[in-house]
Amino acid sequence: MILLRNIGLLVTCRPDSGQNNLHAIPHASLVWSAGRIVWAGPDDQVPATLGTLVMEDAGGRMVVPGLVDCHTHLAFGGWRADEFARRVRGESYAEIARSGGGILSTVRATRAAGEAVLAARADEMLTRMMALGVTTVEAKSGYGLTVADELMLLRVYQQLAARGPVRVVPTVLGAHTVPPEFASDRAGYLRLLTEELLPRVAAMELARYCDAFVEQGAFTVEEARQVFRAASSLGMRAKLHADQLTSSGGAELAADVGAVSADHLEHVSDAGIAAMAAAGVVAVSLPIASLYLRQPPLPARKLLDAGVPVAVATDFNPGSAPSYHLPLAMTLACTTQGMTPAEALKGATIVAARAIGEEANIGSLEEGKAADFAVIDAPDVDHWLYHFRPNACVRTVIGGRTVWRGSE
Numbered sequence: 001m002i003l004l005r006n007i008g009l010l011v012t013c014r015p016d017s018g019q020n021n022l023h024a025i026p027h028a029s030l031v032w033s034a035g036r037i038v039w040a041g042p043d044d045q046v047p048a049t050l051g052t053l054v055m056e057d058a059g060g061r062m063v064v065p066g067l068v069d070c071h072t073h074l075a076f077g078g079w080r081a082d083e084f085a086r087r088v089r090g091e092s093y094a095e096i097a098r099s100g101g102g103i104l105s106t107v108r109a110t111r112a113a114g115e116a117v118l119a120a121r122a123d124e125m126l127t128r129m130m131a132l133g134v135t136t137v138e139a140k141s142g143y144g145l146t147v148a149d150e151l152m153l154l155r156v157y158q159q160l161a162a163r164g165p166v167r168v169v170p171t172v173l174g175a176h177t178v179p180p181e182f183a184s185d186r187a188g189y190l191r192l193l194t195e196e197l198l199p200r201v202a203a204m205e206l207a208r209y210c211d212a213f214v215e216q217g218a219f220t221v222e223e224a225r226q227v228f229r230a231a232s233s234l235g236m237r238a239k240l241h242a243d244q245l246t247s248s249g250g251a252e253l254a255a256d257v258g259a260v261s262a263d264h265l266e267h268v269s270d271a272g273i274a275a276m277a278a279a280g281v282v283a284v285s286l287p288i289a290s291l292y293l294r295q296p297p298l299p300a301r302k303l304l305d306a307g308v309p310v311a312v313a314t315d316f317n318p319g320s321a322p323s324y325h326l327p328l329a330m331t332l333a334c335t336t337q338g339m340t341p342a343e344a345l346k347g348a349t350i351v352a353a354r355a356i357g358e359e360a361n362i363g364s365l366e367e368g369k370a371a372d373f374a375v376i377d378a379p380d381v382d383h384w385l386y387h388f389r390p391n392a393c394v395r396t397v398i399g400g401r402t403v404w405r406g407s408e
């Protein structure tokens with residue numbers, strides 16, 4: 001049993017009483033055993049009944065739950081710096097996609113890279129994310145777009161999840177865009193997804209969730225509904241790329257199909273917000289993507305006021321969000337969307353855990369949960385997200401094991 005004492009501020013992120021309430025305890029201790037939290041509370045109240053403890057000292061620093069990046073496209077081939085330069089000059093994301101670039105350019109590079117290279121690159125990214133305090137990452141396929149290549153991406157995630165230490169939650173995103181082989185046969189691609197890919201993914205237990213990009217130039221609401229119907233019959237719940245570039249009924253569809261989350265939402269309608277609130281769908285804000293594509297910010301205040309919890313994630317991918325820096329996304333959620341630092345932290349911990357169905361296991365520092373946490377060199381959450389730095393995380397712990405230490 002290990003006791004970490006002298007924590008300046010233990011930010012528990014307990015889920016009750018609203019997204020702005022962090023339930024932080026000053027001068028605190030945290031006790032864990034066999035990877036799980038046994039006790040969390042004030043330094044002067046550690047129960048004597050806990051038995052023999054190995055003592056560690058947090059040096060007065062802040063401890064937060066391990067960050068949960070609940071929306072990434074972790075494994076991909078190549079990069080797209082050329083498109084970044086084109087967009088800066090005024091070409092739009094949709095125009096670049098129509099000219100054969102965009103997602104399809106990464107599909108070509110991903111198919112060419114092969115499984116070993118994709119796994120090594122994704123592993124490297126996970127290591128860098130871990131150094132920022134990230135302990136769980138949702139990871140989507142979607143750059144293969146053949147049965148074999150989608151399965152390859154999901155096998156990469158399966159390997160990384162099995163190896164650890166970062167927890168990886170896989171999502172199948174076969175419905176990312178229609179691949180060139182099916183450019184004149186959309187119905188054929190939908191049959192491939194619903195009759196071949198999804199059944200095989202389910203049979204091999206390669207994905208927990210099924211995502212679809214609902215947008216002009218990607219999939220219509222009715223097409224995505226077909227995909228989600230098949231996924232649901234196979235035991236996979238829906239997640240959506242919704243209302244990112246245009247208001248296209250994505251949020252309403254998320255509510256309709258009982259999705260666990262609807263992500264992006266820069267152009268969500270008032271009806272979509274109301275529908276999400278009624279259906280209990282979590283919103284996922286991806287402010288790095290909004291910034292890079294110069295989209296308006298997700299209306300976080302409207303969503304929160306309507307009772308929709310708002311998670312914050314990176315959307316890490318080579319096109320719209322070429323950064324895995326979750327604390328940057330949290331700072332941007334504050335500056336561009338009007339979320340408070342407290343809301344942004346809960347958005348990247350307990351609310352993000354809910355967006356991947358893991359809220360019973362991770363996302364807050366409470367008895368019984370996994371001992372996943374980050375030691376942050378800042379006096380409190382306001383200061384951490386205000387004073388943006390390359391990295392304020394000095395130690396990352398997953399399942400009770402220290403997996404990263406920075407210079408203190």
Ligand code: NIG
Binds near residue numbers: 241319
């Ligand atoms: O979440 N919008 C669709 N998918 C990704 C971008 C993928 C890409 O550009 O490669 C996103 O923004």
Ligand code: FE
Binds near residue numbers: 071241315317
């Ligand atoms: Fe995305």
